[in-house]
Amino acid sequence: MAVKEKEEKPPSVPVGAWAPAVALGWLIPGGGHFLLKRTGRGVLLLLAITSMFVCGLMMRGYMFQPQTGDLLTTLINVGGFIGDLAGGILYLLTVWLGYSQVDVAGHVHDYGTKFLVVAGLLNILAMVDAFEIAAGRKD
Amino acid sequence: MPKMNLSHFEAALLFSIFTSVVMGVVTKNNDRDRLHYGIYTFACFIIALFGLGWLMYFGHG
Numbered sequence: 420m421a422v423k424e425k426e427e428k429p430p431s432v433p434v435g436a437w438a439p440a441v442a443l444g445w446l447i448p449g450g451g452h453f454l455l456k457r458t459g460r461g462v463l464l465l466l467a468i469t470s471m472f473v474c475g476l477m478m479r480g481y482m483f484q485p486q487t488g489d490l491l492t493t494l495i496n497v498g499g500f501i502g503d504l505a506g507g508i509l510y511l512l513t514v515w516l517g518y519s520q521v522d523v524a525g526h527v528h529d530y531g532t533k534f535l536v537v538a539g540l541l542n543i544l545a546m547v548d549a550f551e552i553a554a555g556r557k558d
Numbered sequence: 559m560p561k562m563n564l565s566h567f568e569a570a571l572l573f574s575i576f577t578s579v580v581m582g583v584v585t586k587n588n589d590r591d592r593l594h595y596g597i598y599t600f601a602c603f604i605i606a607l608f609g610l611g612w613l614m615y616f617g618h619g
Contacts, residue, residue, distance in 0.1 A: 468580065534573065
């Protein structure tokens with residue numbers, strides 16, 4: 420009779436230990452790493468994500484709105500909106516300063532839209548990394 | 559804000575650079591491995607870029 424071995428769960432980390440790093444990481448790309456004294460990595464993240472977002476703006480990328488409709492429309496628009504929103508202060512500043520670009524055809528606009536969304540998604544990766552460092556699961 | 563007009567190749571190259579930097583920074587546990595992984599990711603992007611480019615070229619006939 421086989422005995423099931425229970426996998427050991429890593430000990431839960433108090434929210435107060437990681438929440439500030441993750442929140443700052445969302446607001447400022449690389450901010451979580453700055454807070455955790457990983458300055459070099461924070462600078463690289465800040466430069467890469469901000470440059471990508473600014474390139475997206477200079478290519479006149481489209482900012483998604485959370486529209487719903489059929490499944491594909493919902494997935495594209497809500498997913499794109501979440502990606503844009505994950506850019507933190509970059510997204511907020513862009514919206515506050517009145518950036519408005521209609522969705523037009525053309526490969527440059529299309530790349531711009533992808534740059535804006537992917538900059539946010541890369542920021543999510545940076546936030547996950549900041550969480551793992553704050554939780555002590557990673558150096 | 560100035561408008562940026564890039565070709566497909568230039569835009570994909572920029573995308574690869576930024577993404578590789580972040581992928582390199584957030585993975586692995588020491589700087590040497592991070593650098594290697596960043597370069598590896600960038601190389602994969604470039605290979606995929608040229609590979610898919612030629613595939614589309616031949617696909618069009």
